[in-house]
Amino acid sequence: MKRLRLLAAALAGLVVLLPAVAGAIEIKEITTPLGIKAWLVEDKSAPVVAISFSFPGGTATDPDGQAGITDLMAGLLTDGAGSMEAQAFRRRQEDAAASLGFSASLDRLNGSLRVLSANRDEGFELLRLALTQPRFDPDMVNQRRAQTIASINQASQRPGSVASRTLMETLFAGHPYAADPDGTPQGLAAATPDLLKKRAAELLLRNGLIVSAVGDIGEAELARQLDRSFGVLPTGTPPALPPQWVPPTRPRTVVVERPVPQSTAVMALPGIARDDPEWYAALVMNHVLGGGGQQSRLFNEVREKRGLAYSVSSGLRTYRRASLLVMSTGSANERIAEAIKVIRDEMGRMRNEGVTEAELNDAKTYLTGALALSLDSSGSIAGLLHSLQIDGLSPDHLTRRAALIAAVRLEDVRTVARRLLRDDTLTTVVVGKPVGVTSEP
Amino acid sequence: MPLPGRRALLGGLFAGAALSPSGPALARLFAVEKRNAETFTLANGLEAIVLPSRRAPIVTQVVVYKVGSADETFGHTGAAHFLEHMMFKGTDKVPTGEFSRIVSRNGGRDNAYTTFDSTGYHQTIAAEQLELVMRMEADRMTNVRLTEREIVPERQVILEERRMRTDNVPSSLLDEAVREQLYGRHKPYAMPVIGYPDDIRKLGVNDLASFYRSHYAPNNAVLIVAGDVTTEQVRKLAERYYGPIGNRRIEPRHRPSQGGTDLPQKVVRADARVVEPRWTRLWLAPSYRVGETGYAYALQVLARLFGGTETSRLSRVLVDERKVGLSAWASYSPSSLGLTSFDIGVHPAKSRSLGDVEEAVTAEMKKLLDDGVTAEEVERAQNQLLAAAIYSQDSLASGPRIYGSALSTGGTVADVDAWPQRISAVTPAEVLAAARHVWRDDGAVTALLTPAEGSR
Numbered sequence: 001m002k003r004l005r006l007l008a009a010a011l012a013g014l015v016v017l018l019p020a021v022a023g024a025i026e027i028k029e030i031t032t033p034l035g036i037k038a039w040l041v042e043d044k045s046a047p048v049v050a051i052s053f054s055f056p057g058g059t060a061t062d063p064d065g066q067a068g069i070t071d072l073m074a075g076l077l078t079d080g081a082g083s084m085e086a087q088a089f090r091r092r093q094e095d096a097a098a099s100l101g102f103s104a105s106l107d108r109l110n111g112s113l114r115v116l117s118a119n120r121d122e123g124f125e126l127l128r129l130a131l132t133q134p135r136f137d138p139d140m141v142n143q144r145r146a147q148t149i150a151s152i153n154q155a156s157q158r159p160g161s162v163a164s165r166t167l168m169e170t171l172f173a174g175h176p177y178a179a180d181p182d183g184t185p186q187g188l189a190a191a192t193p194d195l196l197k198k199r200a201a202e203l204l205l206r207n208g209l210i211v212s213a214v215g216d217i218g219e220a221e222l223a224r225q226l227d228r229s230f231g232v233l234p235t236g237t238p239p240a241l242p243p244q245w246v247p248p249t250r251p252r253t254v255v256v257e258r259p260v261p262q263s264t265a266v267m268a269l270p271g272i273a274r275d276d277p278e279w280y281a282a283l284v285m286n287h288v289l290g291g292g293g294q295q296s297r298l299f300n301e302v303r304e305k306r307g308l309a310y311s312v313s314s315g316l317r318t319y320r321r322a323s324l325l326v327m328s329t330g331s332a333n334e335r336i337a338e339a340i341k342v343i344r345d346e347m348g349r350m351r352n353e354g355v356t357e358a359e360l361n362d363a364k365t366y367l368t369g370a371l372a373l374s375l376d377s378s379g380s381i382a383g384l385l386h387s388l389q390i391d392g393l394s395p396d397h398l399t400r401r402a403a404l405i406a407a408v409r410l411e412d413v414r415t416v417a418r419r420l421l422r423d424d425t426l427t428t429v430v431v432g433k434p435v436g437v438t439s440e441p
Numbered sequence: 442m443p444l445p446g447r448r449a450l451l452g453g454l455f456a457g458a459a460l461s462p463s464g465p466a467l468a469r470l471f472a473v474e475k476r477n478a479e480t481f482t483l484a485n486g487l488e489a490i491v492l493p494s495r496r497a498p499i500v501t502q503v504v505v506y507k508v509g510s511a512d513e514t515f516g517h518t519g520a521a522h523f524l525e526h527m528m529f530k531g532t533d534k535v536p537t538g539e540f541s542r543i544v545s546r547n548g549g550r551d552n553a554y555t556t557f558d559s560t561g562y563h564q565t566i567a568a569e570q571l572e573l574v575m576r577m578e579a580d581r582m583t584n585v586r587l588t589e590r591e592i593v594p595e596r597q598v599i600l601e602e603r604r605m606r607t608d609n610v611p612s613s614l615l616d617e618a619v620r621e622q623l624y625g626r627h628k629p630y631a632m633p634v635i636g637y638p639d640d641i642r643k644l645g646v647n648d649l650a651s652f653y654r655s656h657y658a659p660n661n662a663v664l665i666v667a668g669d670v671t672t673e674q675v676r677k678l679a680e681r682y683y684g685p686i687g688n689r690r691i692e693p694r695h696r697p698s699q700g701g702t703d704l705p706q707k708v709v710r711a712d713a714r715v716v717e718p719r720w721t722r723l724w725l726a727p728s729y730r731v732g733e734t735g736y737a738y739a740l741q742v743l744a745r746l747f748g749g750t751e752t753s754r755l756s757r758v759l760v761d762e763r764k765v766g767l768s769a770w771a772s773y774s775p776s777s778l779g780l781t782s783f784d785i786g787v788h789p790a791k792s793r794s795l796g797d798v799e800e801a802v803t804a805e806m807k808k809l810l811d812d813g814v815t816a817e818e819v820e821r822a823q824n825q826l827l828a829a830a831i832y833s834q835d836s837l838a839s840g841p842r843i844y845g846s847a848l849s850t851g852g853t854v855a856d857v858d859a860w861p862q863r864i865s866a867v868t869p870a871e872v873l874a875a876a877r878h879v880w881r882d883d884g885a886v887t888a889l890l891t892p893a894e895g896s897r
Contacts, residue, residue, distance in 0.1 A: 025497070045496040046835035087761065090752045094821065097828030116831060143760065147767050150788060153716040159609055259713060262604035293550055294529065294541035304538055307597030310605055330605050362546035369548015373565050375497035377836040 025375060027385065027395035032223040034231035038211035039385045039395060040222055043378065047117045049215035050378035052386040053230075054108040056208035059183075060176035060321075061239040063199075068183010069191040072144055073199045074102040074109055079140040081129035086140050089126070096122040100130060106177055107241075107320045108390070109203050114379055117216040124225040131204055132232055136193040145188045152182050159264040159431040160330070162256055167266045167326070167429045170254050176242040177322060205236045212385035215378040245322035253428045253440040263336040263432025264328070267343060269425055271316050271323035272416070274391050280404050281412035282316060282325075282420065287363040288355045288413075289346065290314025290327055292370075295362070297346050302329060308339040325420055337436035340428065351421040354414035368402045476834060478844065478854055479672040483679060485688045486660025490854060491675045492667035492840040500571045500668035501837055503563040504578050505845040507663070508656035510636070511557040511629035511779060512694060516643075519636015520652045522555040523599060523644050528562065529553070530591045532584035535577055537591065547573060557630055558778045559849030563841065568669040572678055579682035582657055587650050596641060603635050611712040612719065612890055618708050619888045623723055625701040629779055658689035663848045665841040696779030698732065700725040706886045713893040720798040721786040721888045726879045728777040730851045737775040738863045739875035740783060744773040745822035746814060746872070747805075748785060752821075755785070758805055765793050765801040778850045783879050795889050806880055813873045826864050 028040045038051075059070045078093070078100050079086040093100055098115040100123070115123030155161035165180060172178035183191075191199075209230060213222050247270035272282045283291075290298035290313045302312040312329040327347075331339040355363070375381050388397055430437050479491045510521045531537035544551040549566025551574075564574040607613040617633050624631035635641075664683065666675045704725075726740060727733045748755040748771025755769035766787040773783045787798045833839040847857045 043496060045494060046831070048832065048835045050835075087752060087757065090750070091821075094750065094752060094825055097824065097831070114832070116828070139761075143764075143767075146791060150717050150767050150791075157611070157714055157716050260604075260609045262601065262609050292545055293552070294538075295545040300538065303598055305594065307594030308601070310598050310602035330609075331601060332604060362542070365548050366545045369567055370550065372497050372499050372548075372567065373550055375499070376838055379835075 030219050032227045034227040036226045036230045038213055041214045041381055044216050047216050048378050049117050049120050049217045050114045050382045051213040052112050052382040053211040054110040055203050056238040057203040058107040059104045059181040060106045060242045066190050067179055067187030069199050071104040071181050072191050073196045074104045075144050076136055077102045077130045077134045080135035080137055082133045098123040100126055124229045127229040136196045138193055141193050148182055149185050159258055159260055163264045163266045163429050163431040166256055167268055171427055175245050206233045207235055208238050210389045212382045214382040242321050248425055251424055251426045255439045256431045258431050260432050262330050263333050263430050263434040264330045265340055265430045266328045267428045269325045271325040273323050274318045278416045281408050281416040284363045284408050285413045285417050286314055286316050288359045289350055301346055302339055302342050308335055333433045334435050336434045347421045350417045354417055364405050367405050480854055481676055483684050487683050489664040489679055490844050491672040494668055498568045498669045500568045500670050501565045501841055502574050503561055503665040503841040503845055505559050505561040505663045505849050507661050507849045508560055509556050509558040510634040515627035518632045518640040520644055520648055521560055522635050524649050524652055525553050525555045525560050526595050527587055528581055528585055531586055532580050534580055555634055561845055575678050575682045583686055587646050589646055599641055611715050615710040615888055615890050619886050622701050622706040622708055622886045629696055659683055659686050660688040661691045665844055667837055667840045700780055705882055709889045711891045711893045715890055715892045719788055719890040720795045723782045723784045723886050724879050725884045726781050726783040728775045728781040730778050731780050736875040736878055739867045739871040740773045742822045742867045743872050743876055744771045746818045747771045754805055759801050764790055765797050766790055776846045776850050814869045816869055819869050823864055827861055830861055
């Protein structure tokens with residue numbers, strides 16, 4: 001094993017305290033001697049180090065005819081590296097109590113490492129091997145391919161998964177986001193070890209790399225470890241982003257028949273970009289409509305009052321080239337039509353009336369306070385820091401966020417409700433044997 | 442929202458104690474530090490556990506009642522879980538549906554769960570709001586209003602929950618049928634936590650009120666508070682809010698020491714909705730409380746080394762070498778007031794039959810029973826289990842889960858704290874003896890999930 005001897009990290013300044021979390025969460029921005037940038041929260045609550053990182057280029061940039069290759073490649077990065085085949089590599093991880101994993105989303109290749117701080121040399125060395133010398137042994141490629149196909153098949157048994165998949169295919173028809181991140185049997189069959197190696201080389205670059213670290217590790221030591229794992233990666237040009245999505249301009253309903261007693265419904269509207277000035281108003285509106293837990297209007301109207309569903313919620317989703325507002329529920333086949341009607345009525349009420357002063361205030365206190373609740377473990381804090389970086393925010397966002405939420409006014413919520421909650425762009429997917437719902441293509 | 446519970450998916454309570462390593466590798470890798478659990482008991486019998494953590498200015502309060510679905514009788518299944526839902530309705534002080542809204546508008550989150558042996562309610566919120574959630578949790582320990590008007594729509598919600606989790610899911614329906622064979626029809630652990638649909642439809646105000654009165658009392662509950670708080674603060678608040686609640690006479694809980702009477706069994710579900718088949722076999726097994734409890738620690742090591750990870754025997758031989766399975770696993774959880782099960786499962790590789798799988802699993806079991814296990818693989822499994830104990834200390838949520846599970850199934854704080862030592866002390870000979878004890882033909886149910894004949 002080649003060790004890099006390095007000087008202490010060059011520090012890039014900024015230290016920020018969360019208002020509610022002062023003293024507990026202090027974000028440092030560091031740049032290593034080899035130029036790797038990272039956010040660090042040093043935290044000695046447990047003898048653990050967790051990092052969360054990602055590279056640009058996700059499943060939406062799978063090459064033609066190779067649907068699924070990016071996700072398959074991601075999984076195989078930990079199935080043998082350097083001189084170690086899969087079993088030997090896993091053993092080394094287990095013996096160091098290190099957990100190293102990769103996965104691909106539509107836009108990025110994501111990874112995480114969690115290791116006991118005492119074993120950090122071994123953890124970061126295994127990360128270096130996975131990033132720079134993955135093997136893609138034919139036997140493992142075949143095994144992971146077969147597992148992925150089985151998991152695609154299993155998803156096709158679950159109404160919720162079928163509904164999500166159908167929604168994406170319908171909304172993004174003709175756009176790369178329509179494709180299943182897991183791929184297709186044909187695309188996976190085309191993914192040979194050579195092509196997987198090529199795909200890894202295309203994505204595992206220093207350009208666009210984002211890293212967050214949390215735990216029992218200091219700045220200089222983190223810099224040393226990051227240079228060990230990431231410092232040797234080449235530079236290059238990541239795959240271009242897919243084109244901007246053009247949202248639908250008419251309503252659609254798609255029914256997928258499945259022999260189940262309960263129908264699953266997902267309903268989606270074009271959403272709002274993370275950097276849109278109305279983002280915080282949308283966040284408040286969504287919280288009142290169907291976000292959070294058991295306080296929302298949808299929860300009250302669909303579940304509490306009418307007993308139409310166990311689960312009902314709404315959420316904002318953002319991708320690099322698209323954004324959605326998605327509502328979902330599940331109700332007996334005979335009652336799903338009523339559940340959908342109640343959801344649409346609530347959309348209409350929100351569009352016409354906005355939210356009340358009390359709802360606005362409650363949403364603000366929840367959205368402000370709930371941030372601290374996600375600081376549960378080293379891994380979850382690293383994940384939070386990583387998502388802030390993905391959204392292009394600076395560490396002081398955690399300080400500014402409360403003021404941005406507090407600034408949302410009743411009329412801001414009304415404006416954004418009128419902008420987003422439009423019946424004429426609503427896509428509805430129902431999976432089951434729904435009574436009273438038919439496809440309107 | 443309220444989940445029908447399952448016993449912990451992975452074997453074992455993960456918790457800490459000063460560790461006496463049993464081998465050099467353990468000494469090298471892990472020293473599990475003691476979790477700072479502090480305890481006290483109120484005069485009315487409420488046990489309290491405090492797990493201080495300064496990481497973030499938040500606290501988690503959990504109240505666990507020592508009652509679950511295994512305390513129900515046939516004809517009234519689902520009562521524990523139904524009551525859990527009704528606990529979110531109202532009292533004279535907190536109007537219907539307001540509990541969660543109050544938590545939310547104060548920046549917190551709340552939820553609840555029901556398992557075979559316990560029912561738990563939890564909130565996570567800013568540390569200075571502990572008093573608020575404690576006041577409300579204490580209020581609903583005795584003051585919930587159970588009315589017909591509230592029960593009617595909630596019954597529909599629970600039936601939808603059942604459809605979502607069970608009736609829509611072929612593997613869940615099979616699991617329900619398997620439990621009936623393994624534990625014996627109409628016996629505890631055989632009946633589903635969420636209840637049978639007919640029972641859910643029949644349960645009424647009187648059933649739920651009687652269940653509530655019989656089981657919800659301070660002397661049948663455990664209060665666990667984790668987070669940015671001191672034991673003195675918790676004690677002061679607990680005395681103020683839980684202290685005045687009177688205790689009740691609680692009937693002892695009974696669990697059978699025997700399971701199904703007609704074993705071995707084979708249960709098949711051929712379902713048109715199934716695409717990927719699955720082979721599983723479950724054996725009745727001792728828990729920490731019932732049966733040959735001395736095997737409980739060795740069985741956790743056995744499950745780990747036989748099928749706990751991708752380097753385990755089953756994965757190595759069935760998936761990597763013989764390519765009979767796409768994935769293979771073994772699991773065992775001893776945190777049960779009654780008997781529990783040791784489970785092995787395999788998703789067959791394409792073009793391999795469930796019979797091929799059964800033959801391969803049986804061969805691996807026989808190999809283990811004939812040749813035993815090596816000191817090295819035992820040590821590796823112990824290391825993995827101990828590492829999980831350390832990682833559990835990195836999460837605010839896991840402490841309350843571990844102690845709640847232990848104390849609602851007859852365990853103590855000392856048991857939790859001694860877990861790493863007891864796991865470390867397991868020897869290869871004990872692992873073999875535990876395997877011989879549990880893997881008996883007359884204690885097993887084999888479950889086959891397959892596509893319906895003619896479909897696909």
